Structure formats: structure tokens, C-alpha cells
Amino acid sequence: MTNEASKNYCSLKQLQERLRDIVAAAFPPRPETWVVAELSDVRESGGHCYMELVQKDESTGLTVAKARATIWANALPRLRADFMAGTGQAFTSGLKVKVRVTPGYHPVYGMNLNITAVDPSFTMGERERKRREILERLKREGVIDLNKSLEFPRPTQRIAVISSAGAAGYGDFMNQLFRNPRRLRFEVTLFQAAVQGAQTAKSIIGQLDMIAGRCEEFDCVCIIRGGGATTDLDGFDDYLLAANVAQFPLPVIVGIGHERDTTVLDYIACQRVKTPTAAAEFLIGMAQQELELLLAIGGGLLQSVTDTIGGARQQLAYISGVLPTAPLAAIERADRRLDNLLGSLGRISAMRIQPLMSRIDRMADALGSITTNTTRHAATRLDGFAALIEALSPQATLRRGFSITRVDGKAITDASAVAPGTILHTRLASGAITSRFEQAEPTSN
Amino acid sequence: MQAVKDMTYTQAVTELEQILAHMQSDKCDIDKLSAYTRRATELLTECRRRLTATDSELRQILSQLGQIDQ
Numbered sequence: 001m002t003n004e005a006s007k008n009y010c011s012l013k014q015l016q017e018r019l020r021d022i023v024a025a026a027f028p029p030r031p032e033t034w035v036v037a038e039l040s041d042v043r044e045s046g047g048h049c050y051m052e053l054v055q056k057d058e059s060t061g062l063t064v065a066k067a068r069a070t071i072w073a074n075a076l077p078r079l080r081a082d083f084m085a086g087t088g089q090a091f092t093s094g095l096k097v098k099v100r101v102t103p104g105y106h107p108v109y110g111m112n113l114n115i116t117a118v119d120p121s122f123t124m125g126e127r128e129r130k131r132r133e134i135l136e137r138l139k140r141e142g143v144i145d146l147n148k149s150l151e152f153p154r155p156t157q158r159i160a161v162i163s164s165a166g167a168a169g170y171g172d173f174m175n176q177l178f179r180n181p182r183r184l185r186f187e188v189t190l191f192q193a194a195v196q197g198a199q200t201a202k203s204i205i206g207q208l209d210m211i212a213g214r215c216e217e218f219d220c221v222c223i224i225r226g227g228g229a230t231t232d233l234d235g236f237d238d239y240l241l242a243a244n245v246a247q248f249p250l251p252v253i254v255g256i257g258h259e260r261d262t263t264v265l266d267y268i269a270c271q272r273v274k275t276p277t278a279a280a281e282f283l284i285g286m287a288q289q290e291l292e293l294l295l296a297i298g299g300g301l302l303q304s305v306t307d308t309i310g311g312a313r314q315q316l317a318y319i320s321g322v323l324p325t326a327p328l329a330a331i332e333r334a335d336r337r338l339d340n341l342l343g344s345l346g347r348i349s350a351m352r353i354q355p356l357m358s359r360i361d362r363m364a365d366a367l368g369s370i371t372t373n374t375t376r377h378a379a380t381r382l383d384g385f386a387a388l389i390e391a392l393s394p395q396a397t398l399r400r401g402f403s404i405t406r407v408d409g410k411a412i413t414d415a416s417a418v419a420p421g422t423i424l425h426t427r428l429a430s431g432a433i434t435s436r437f438e439q440a441e442p443t444s445n
Numbered sequence: 446m447q448a449v450k451d452m453t454y455t456q457a458v459t460e461l462e463q464i465l466a467h468m469q470s471d472k473c474d475i476d477k478l479s480a481y482t483r484r485a486t487e488l489l490t491e492c493r494r495r496l497t498a499t500d501s502e503l504r505q506i507l508s509q510l511g512q513i514d515q
Contacts, residue, residue: 305468
């Protein structure tokens, strides 16, 4: 006993059991202990799930804490189902999780965290936070809307598909695309890439670079993958991949996973669709719109031709209907016009002649009075002349005592021209004398 | 007038729309109607040909799809 009591060491088992008791006492079932960590090295064995929980420094990425953790087989199915229901994805390495743990110390196996519950909303929130960070960085860099602002070429037919050839999603896409009822033409070139796991971003970026080098050969890029039960979309929530897609020179269509899944690419791609099938539908829709536009133009052209010809026909019909009656109508119109002209001519003449007539009347009056005056004047003058003539007449001279002597009817003015014995006839103012010429006497004066 | 084969799809559709607008306007000359219609039909046929695949093309593509499905 003394020996036992005085010894200054204990057995390893004693030490380990003491540690076990200390840990158990420090972490009783109540209150619960929740811990936040990143999953690493998740693996299953014998129905149990083993993993490492790690914490990395935000800025350096170096591991600052690490612990072994286990989900025992009795808890594993429920826990897995909870996580899938809440996050839409499997409980796998690389995820940030919030788990309820019971720390336990086993004398043989050492420290282990027994996981008894998981909070899926934390993982969702974490993923959202990471996405927001990426989106905000792209926004700061001014590239977030670049791809979204691209327009799809007309028509969009030559499609570069980034997917894995074996993926169900690619088959769905191709089937949908080429079994379209309108037989719309598409050319698809597959660029194979990993679409899940840690290599996703790097692999897709590599293929994007390839396509960018052959930009002229394609109208758009389709990044597609099917959902599947074990969706692992975290590979798409990558800054470099997002930056590549945002700045890609061709419009990018992203159809990753199922209805409820979103990744950061959904916010920056030119077009986001839920599934690969929906991506094909979108392409068919655009081409169908083109086809419908063509049909509409064709219809419009037909209508225009019909209208124009119809219009011309109607015009001809009208003309041929009017033609027989047109000459008669024209004559009637001309006739009426002549009548009208005549009528107005009469009125105009009357109007014009009236003043002229009255002017003539006035002139006639004036003429009358002028004539009378002139006549009277002339008569007076004539009277004057008559008096003068009277005064100058031989009768008046004779009355004053003169006489006219004639021989053989001729008045004689020279006595020497008369031979003696000649009979003279002398005319006096009253009566006449017949005498015989005796002798001439010279003029005394 | 550019040969339809040498035109891009967008060029062809743009010309189609111009012809349509012209034909719908009052300026449409009935003497040019058949010329317009001929050109438009040519453009329409080419655009349609580019948008849709022929039977044989379709069969070929679908047979390739069959290989993917397997």
C-alpha cells in the first residue's frame, strides 16, 4: 500500500480515464454544444461516418484548429436526410457546417466529437454569404453585368456546350434541342468539363478559354449539368469562374441542376435557366420567334400584294362602270355650263350696256341743244348777209340814180366802142329807155 | 442587289422588313409588285432554310443522339 501510495505516477489508462471524466463533466448533454467548422475527409465505414472538422484562418487559409468527428450509424440516416432536405445537397467535404457535438475522450482512441445533429440553414447561409461576396466583388470590379448586357445573335444556332458527355443533363439537352417540332436547326459542339467536385471551376474555365479562342464559330455558350440526387453545386460558386463568365465575349446560358438550385453563375450569366432541358427550350424559343417573325413578314407581304392588286382591280371596276355614262354626263355638264354662261353673259351685258346707253342718251340731248343753237346763230348770220346783198344789188344802185346801158344785151362801159346809129337799151331803177347813139363825147375828167 | 446567299441572316431579315414596310406604304408601285414579291420570297426562303433543318439532316442528327443515349 505504502508503495502504492508513495509512487509519483499513474497508469496510462488512469490518465486517459481521468481525461475522459474531465471532458464528460465539462460538456454535459445540457446545455447543448454547437460548433461551426468546415468538413474535411468525410468518409463512411461500417455504417458510421468519419470526418475531420477544421477551421482555417480567413486570410491565410492555414488550418488553425482540427478535430476528429463521427456520426454513428444510428444517427446517420436521419442526419443525412435533414441536411439534404435543408440544403439540397449531400453532407460532404468542403462544406461549412454547424453541428451539435458531444466531445468525448476515449482511453484508446482519444479525442472525438460525436455529431448528434446538424443545422442545414447555417450551411445555406454560408453559401449565400460566399455568393454575395463574389457578386459584390464582381460589382466593384464593374464586370457583373457585362455578360447580361450581351444580345443573342440572330439566329442563335451554333452552340458551344460545356458539360460532361456522360451526364444525364447533356442527353436531356440534346434530345430536347433536336426533337423540336418545328425542325429548327442547331449545331452543337461539346466541350467536356468536370461539372462537379473541386475541379469544376478550373475545368470549366479551361473550356471557356478554348471557346473564346474560336469565338467566331459560335453564337453562344451553354453551361449545363443535370441535377441528380447528390447535387454538389459548390464548385460553381467560384470567384474566378464567375469573373470568366461575366466577361465572356459570347452570351452564356447557365442551366445547372434542378429547379431549386442556384449558383453565383445564375446571377451573372446572360440567361439563367433551371435545367438543361430548359436551356434547350430557351434556344428553341428564340429560334421559333425568328421563324414566327418570318411567317409574319410573309403574311404581311401576301396581305400587301392582295391589297394592292385588290385596290387596282377595284379602281378598274369603277372606271369600267363609269365609262359608258361618262360621255353623256360630260355633255350634260357642258350644256349646263353653256346655259349658265349665257345667263351670266346676259346679266353682264345688261350691266355693262346700261351705263353706256344712258351716256348715249345724255349725249343725244346735248347734241340736240347744240344743233338748235348753231342753227339759230347761222340764221342770224344769214340775215346779215341778205341785208348786205340787198345793199349791194343793182336794183339798189339803180334806185340811187345809176343806170345800165346795153347793146344787144351787153352792158357797155366804153363810149368809143359804140358805133353811131346803134340802138341803146338803158335800164333805170324803174322802167327802160330805147335810144339811138349819136356821137361819142370824150370823158371830161 | 446583294445575292441572298452572301447575306447574313440579320441583313436578310432587315431587307425583308424594309420591303414589307415599303409595300405597306402608299408608295407601293403596282408595276414593281412582282419584283418586290420575288425578292422577298427569295429572302424568306433563304432565312427559313437557315433556321430549319431538312429531313435528312434531322435524321443524321437524331441518329447521333441515339449514340449519346446509349
